[in-house]
Structure formats: C-alpha cells, structure tokens
Amino acid sequence: MTKLRAAITGVQGYVPDYVLTNQELEGMVDTNDEWITTRTGIKERRILKGEGLGSSDLGAAAVQALLDKKGLSAEEIDCIIFATATPDMIFPATACIIADKVGAKNAFAYDLMAACSGFLFSVLTASKYIETGTYQKIIVVGADKMSSIVDYTDRQTCIIFGDGAGAVLLEPDTNGLGVQDAILKSNGEGRHYLKMTAGGSVKPASSETIANKEHFIHQEGQTVFKFAVKGMADVSAEIMERNQLKGEDIAWLVPHQANKRIIDATANRMGVGTEKVMLNIQRYGNTTNATIPLCLWEWEKQLNKGDNLILAAFGGGFTWGSIYLKWGYDSK
Numbered sequence: 271m272t273k274l275r276a277a278i279t280g281v282q283g284y285v286p287d288y289v290l291t292n293q294e295l296e297g298m299v300d301t302n303d304e305w306i307t308t309r310t311g312i313k314e315r316r317i318l319k320g321e322g323l324g325s326s327d328l329g330a331a332a333v334q335a336l337l338d339k340k341g342l343s344a345e346e347i348d349c350i351i352f353a354t355a356t357p358d359m360i361f362p363a364t365a366c367i368i369a370d371k372v373g374a375k376n377a378f379a380y381d382l383m384a385a386c387s388g389f390l391f392s393v394l395t396a397s398k399y400i401e402t403g404t405y406q407k408i409i410v411v412g413a414d415k416m417s418s419i420v421d422y423t424d425r426q427t428c429i430i431f432g433d434g435a436g437a438v439l440l441e442p443d444t445n446g447l448g449v450q451d452a453i454l455k456s457n458g459e460g461r462h463y464l465k466m467t468a469g470g471s472v473k474p475a476s477s478e479t480i481a482n483k484e485h486f487i488h489q490e491g492q493t494v495f496k497f498a499v500k501g502m503a504d505v506s507a508e509i510m511e512r513n514q515l516k517g518e519d520i521a522w523l524v525p526h527q528a529n530k531r532i533i534d535a536t537a538n539r540m541g542v543g544t545e546k547v548m549l550n551i552q553r554y555g556n557t558t559n560a561t562i563p564l565c566l567w568e569w570e571k572q573l574n575k576g577d578n579l580i581l582a583a584f585g586g587g588f589t590w591g592s593i594y595l596k597w598g599y600d601s602k
C-alpha cells in the first residue's frame with residue numbers, strides 16, 4: 271500500500287447546443303475564418319442561449335450527468351468546488367446553487383476563482399482534502415458562460431471564448447494513482463492585462479460603467495500571449511524535470527485551450543509530440559474553467575489506468591500552473 275492520493279475516478283462534460291461559427295462572427299465584426307483559424311486554431315464555439323440561464327446550469331448539467339454515469343446518489347458527495355470566472359452572481363457562491371440543483375444535500379460547496387487556472391487550483395485543493403483523509407468524494411466542476419461577459423464588437427476578444435462545463439470526481443487511492451505533483455503560481459502584476467474592470471467593490475455597476483463597456487472582458491492579447499507561452503511551458507517543463515519525466519513518459523498533455531499556438535509552444539518545450547496533445551479548441555474555443563475537464567471527457571475512452579498526464583493552464587491574475595497525475599481507471 272502506498273501513500274493516500276486523490277485519483278480522478280470519473281469525468282463528464284457538457285456543452286450547450288448553439289454553435290457560433292467563424293462564418294457567423296464574420297457577420298458581427300471585421301474578421302474572417304482564415305485569420306481566426308491561423309491565429310488561434312478556433313473554428314467554432316458553443317453558446318448558452320436562453321433567458322435566465324447561467325454558469326450554474328452548465329455546471330449542474332455536467333455534475334448530474336457525472337453522478338448518473340457513476341451510479342452515485344448526489345447525497346454521497348462530500349464537497350463541490352466550482353471553478354469559474356462567470357458566477358451566476360457575485361454571491362451566494364454558484365457552487366451552492368449547483369449543489370441545490372443536483373440535490374447534493376450533504377456537500378459543502380464553494381467557488382474558487384483563479385480565471386483560466388481555476389480548475390487546476392481546485393483539483394489541487396480537493397486532492398489535499400482527500401490526502402488528509404478528511405473527505406472521500408469530491409466533485410470539481412469547471413464551467414463558464416463566457417458569452418455573458420464577451421463584447422461582441424471587440425474582434426480581438428470575441429473570437430476566442432465559448433461556453434461549456436466539465437466535472438471530475440476525485441476519490442482516495444492507495445495504489446499509486448492520482449495527483450502526484452503540482453506547481454501552481456500567480457502574479458498580480460498581470461491583473462491589468464486580462465480583467466473585467468467593473469461590477470466589483472472598486473467599481474460597482476453604474477450607468478457610466480455600462481456605457482464604458484467595463485462589464486466585458488478586457489484583454490491585451492499580445493501581452494497575455496507572451497506571458498502565457500512562457501508561463502505554461504516553464505511550469506510544465508519544471509514539473510517533468512523534478513519528477514524525472516521525459517517526453518516519452520507522458521501519455522497525454524492536457525492543456526488549457528486558449529490559443530493553439532500557446533499549446534504548440536508548450537508541447538514543443540516538453541518534448542511531447544502533437545499526437546499526445548489533447549486539442550479541442552477548434553470546436554469549443556476557450557471555455558475558461560471548462561477546457562481541461564472537457565478534454566478529459568472527450569479523450570476518456572483513450573485513457574488507461576496509470577497513464578501519466580500533465581495538466582497545464584494559464585489565465586488572468588496572472589495565474590498558471592501544472593499538475594502531474596496518473597489516470598485513475600480504464601473506461602474502455
């Protein structure tokens with residue numbers, strides 16, 4: 271028997287039906303399919319349509335389907351951590367709303383906000399509850415309705431983002447599987463380059479903030495790009511080095527899907543071939559906290575128990591990080 275670790279024992283994704291294509295965006299802003307494809311790798315993204323629907327609806331759909339798939343009752347769940355940049359409202363925590371929607375009456379639930387790195391930060395947090403023997407069944411769910419904060423007149427930003435959700439179940443393992451190591455980082459000096467300026471305590475909502483479009487994402491793309499390429503590649507290379515892993519030891523790189531060029535640079539630095547990189551940015555764009563669990567969900571059937579996975583992300587804050595884990599089960 272080895273150390274108590276937290277293993278992923280189930281995964282589920284959810285994307286809304288509406289497909290926003292590059293062609294449709296061509297009719298909204300001055301852009302074209304060729305520019306978007308070559309500069310980002312994105313072809314289409316999903317959008318949650320419908321009055322009164324928010325990130326909790328995306329997250330709850332993923333969590334409910336995960337419970338159904340695992341044959342679990344919602345009441346068996348000890349904790350739900352919701353990683354998001356687009357909560358239903360500032361408070362209460364959207365995690366509580368998701369817990370209520372799925373009937374997770376015995377779970378304590380809270381939101382964790384670390385922009386696009388929130389899912390990784392949440393997985394590490396959950397793993398510590400499990401490694402200490404405090405809790406046994408934790409769901410980490412990442413979901414964002416990015417379309418609620420995207421300015422569809424800003425061509426540099428609106429082409430990138432989409433809506434989606436993904437959830438994983440974490441449980442104790444004593445056979446060497448699960449989370450092995452993590453490097454998580456943040457640097458608040460980056461706060462100027464990727465943010466939503468208004469709607470918080472510094473600048474509450476007013477007619478002026480709305481007129482200035484300060485409730486939309488403000489992203490200085492080129493600056494974020496430079497930090498993202500370096501940040502994601504650095505931590506991924508570092509985590510491999512300190513665990514004596516070579517490119518050939520990695521079964522899959524599971525990168526945050528913000529820009530295909532950032533992903534390619536990370537894989538290249540790690541010495542991991544493109545055939546081992548999970549990539550679905552072409553279909554979903556950047557779904558912020560949902561990108562990594564959506565990849566795990568779509569690749570689930572190709573994953574084998576014990577596979578070495580490197581999860582890597584970069585986002586607003588700045589926040590970034592990398593998690594090395596051994597996959598917890600065969601699902602074929």
Ligand SMILES: CC(C)(COP(=O)(O)OP(=O)(O)OC[C@H]1O[C@@H](n2cnc3c(N)ncnc32)[C@H](O)[C@@H]1OP(=O)(O)O)[C@@H](O)C(=O)NCCC(=O)NCCS
Pocket residue numbers: 300301302305306309310386425426427429490491492493494495498528529532556584585586
């Ligand atoms: C946003 C992003 C795709 C822009 O790509 P880029 O290659 O940096 O583009 P630039 O900003 O240098 O713009 C290059 C040119 O394309 C133009 N352009 C920008 N968006 C365009 C669009 N949608 N369609 C056509 N042209 C566009 C610019 O106006 C500029 O034109 P100019 O040279 O005549 O001034 C890219 O910077 C990026 O992906 N950034 C990081 C995003 C990220 O990782 N976020 C963190 C996680 S959320």
